[in-house]
Amino acid sequence: MISSLTNERVKKIIKLYTPKGRKEAGLFVVEGPHLVKEAKEAGLLVEAYTTSDKYEGELVSVEVMKKICKTDTPTAQIGVCKLTDKHEISDLILVLDGIQDPGNLGTLMRSAKAFGFETIFLADKTVDIYNDKAIRSSQGAIFKLNFIYGNKIDFINQINKTHHIFSTNVSKGYSVEAVQPFKKFVLILGNEGNGVSQEINDLELENLYIPIINTESLNVSVAGAILMYELAKKTLK
Amino acid sequence: MISSLTNERVKKIIKLYTPKGRKEAGLFVVEGPHLVKEAKEAGLLVEAYTTSDKYEGELVSVEVMKKICKTDTPTAQIGVCKLTDKHEISDLILVLDGIQDPGNLGTLMRSAKAFGFETIFLADKTVDIYNDKAIRSSQGAIFKLNFIYGNKIDFINQINKTHHIFSTNVSKGYSVEAVQPFKKFVLILGNEGNGVSQEINDLELENLYIPIINTESLNVSVAGAILMYELAKKTLK
Known part of the structure; x- marks a missing residue:
């Protein structure tokens, strides 16, 4: 059992809570038996640590787990996982333009998975998907989604060729109820306080709002989930 | 300027972060200029404290604000407010049966206000509406809603005479899309992990799910907001 707080492996795990540490090791941590199970199913689990015989993994003291x-x-089990490596382009895509709260990001990942937006x-300026709160709120969706990074304007100009693009604006645009169905489309959501960035607004895309x-x-x-729900429903019909 | 951490008023404010302290004083604390403004507009603001000349209230040191x-x-301004005292029954009602996460409770308050569910x-076993995270997530909706407490079965049996009642169940029931419009209705949401309680399930109410x-x-x-959105839309039509 690992009971020393200065154990080399303990030190390595702690480093995974910083973006730099994750990047260097190519690993991240998930907390709780539910997420460890999801990581294993996704084939991304490298090793697990636990305070209980009930769970798989190397035994550690409660002090170490803390x-x-x-x-x-403190949870009963944590897992060290490989960073996700799915980067495919799905028919329904969510673009997150500056989401700051990790709880919101994780909840959006969870809803995206539920409504078939398989690529984000x-x-x-969007918060790190590997933030511990984002991972917890995603409830495992983080293991199942494709993530794309890059210049947002380049991405939109490129994806525009195959996908219809909807942006969001509370003060102008079309009610999501009035939208025509599309087989392939992108939904853009903006920052909590300021909405979609000026650069994207300047593209003069079709804006949606919720009546x-x-x-x-x-x-x-919440707004993102309602829009995804309405758009996905139309696509299915 | 108040700069002593042992100042009597500082001690009184700290007590308002416990349910007992709030009940005894009949007061609660809101944090941030936006919520202080909302409290004032609702006529519930008793006094404010600030670290900045820019805001209304008694000046305090940054240490005291912390x-x-x-x-x-630390925020630039907090407000001490009277507990909300609106207890009316609206046409659309939300029943929260054991919501545990204060962020979820606050977000549900915010969505309830947006979709016209004016009574909760x-x-x-539902978390306290005056929990600081719940207040922050409510974004001021806490000042505008009616709150009712009591025995849930008695309440449902009573409200059943005037309102149609929908409960929620992910594994059985009707798609919210198939629901007929009602002028007055109640939506029941359950606990994060376990859903609606057995006592309410035993009433064999009409259950809704999200396709x-x-x-x-x-x-x-998120689920609560989508259901409120769909039900409110039907009522409007």
Whole structure:
């Protein structure tokens, strides 16, 4: 059992909580038996650590687990996984243009998987998908999605040739209910406070909004899910 | 300027972060200029504290602000507010049966306001609406909604006389798309992990689910928003 907080392997795991450490090792950490199981099923699990005989992995003391996991209440098992390596282009694509809150990013990954948006393009200024809160909120969707990085304007100009593109704007555009179905399309969501970036607004894309009763705004992960749900429904029909 | 961490007013504010302290004082704390403004507009603001001349309120040192606010990065202004006292019954009602995550509760409050669910019934085991994370995620909706507490079965049996009742179940029931419009109705959402409680399932109410492509599950605040959106849309038509 690993019980020393200065054990070399403990030190290596802690490094995986920084973007630099993850990049250097090509690894990231997932917390909790549910996510470890999903990692294993996705073929990305490298090794596991646990405080309990009930779970697979190297035994560690509760003190060590507190050190190598990020949840307030230490989990019973963590997994060290290879970074995801799926980069295919699906028919339905989500572009995230500056999502800042890791909980929102993870929830959007989870909804994207549920509604068949199998590819996510992550524009600059979007929070890291390997942030521990993003991973937890994704509930395993992180292992099943394709992720694309790059220049967002180049990506949009390129994908425009095969996919219809919808951006979002709360103050102008079409109600998502009035949209015609498309077999292949892209949905662009913007930052929590400021929406889609000026650079993308300048492309003058077709903007969608959600018809709501009051003048209130919605959380971006909620708004994104409603738009994905409505668009995916139309595509299916 | 208040700069002492042991100042009597500082001590009083800190007590408002516990359910007991809030109940005794009849007050709660909101963090950030946006929420203080909303509290003022709702007529619930009692006093404000700030680290900046730019905002209204008693000046406090940054050290004191760190002590009296809950956000990791201390906010520039907090407000002490009266507990909300709206308890009316609206046409569209949301029943929360054991929501545990304060972020989910706050996001559900925000979406409820947006889609016209002006009354929320909070069943036992549902997290406190005055939890600091719930308040932040509600984005001010907490000041505008009616909240009802009590025995959930009694409430459902009573409201059944005037409102149509929909519960939720991912494995059985009707697609929300197939639902007929009602002028007055109740939507029941359950706990993140376990769904609606056995006691409510035993009432054999009409269950709704969201038609989704994959077999994935959705975050409860996302699922709740999609159901509210679909049901509110039908009611409007």
